[in-house]
Amino acid sequence: MKYLIKGKLYDPIKVGDKGDWYEGEPDKTCGDCGRKYGEIHMESCDVERCPACGRQMLSCDCGPIYNVEDDIDEQTLEELKIKQQKEQLRYEAVVEYDRNAPNGNIFAILDKARSTLEKQQRLSDYNEMWQRVQNAENYNAALSIIDEYVLLLDMTKPKAQM
Numbered sequence: 001m002k003y004l005i006k007g008k009l010y011d012p013i014k015v016g017d018k019g020d021w022y023e024g025e026p027d028k029t030c031g032d033c034g035r036k037y038g039e040i041h042m043e044s045c046d047v048e049r050c051p052a053c054g055r056q057m058l059s060c061d062c063g064p065i066y067n068v069e070d071d072i073d074e075q076t077l078e079e080l081k082i083k084q085q086k087e088q089l090r091y092e093a094v095v096e097y098d099r100n101a102p103n104g105n106i107f108a109i110l111d112k113a114r115s116t117l118e119k120q121q122r123l124s125d126y127n128e129m130w131q132r133v134q135n136a137e138n139y140n141a142a143l144s145i146i147d148e149y150v151l152l153l154d155m156t157k158p159k160a161q162m
Helices: 074-099 106-119 123-134 139-149
Strands: 002-005 008-010 065-068
Touching (some): 002 074, 106 139
Antiparallel strands (some): 002 008, 002 065
């Protein structure tokens, strides 16, 4: 088995491998999943390291990670890479909403949009908008979607300019 991470295949970091919490300790078993030295950690093990970034697999920022069997054919692998790339774009868009967005946190903007639509008794429009925003590829695309439902002029300005 391998992991598909950001379009590349990686061997899992096994219990005791270089980078593992139990590196070089052949008499140890994983304290979370119970796997023995040389075995692959169980899925969702809290201790397993990501082979791409070295951080804890459950909380790393590598996006969607797929388990891939060693005997996967090229066509299936390519299809999986395309699927992962689409998921990665959605993942990065959500992460970017909180980190580098030019006008702030998209969730704060969504909250203001919800309040506006609620006052206008248009909550069904909000639900539709929310679904579309979840599939937006980036921050600006999300803003454009929100702008179709409500006027964003005052919502996206930093407080000092309002």
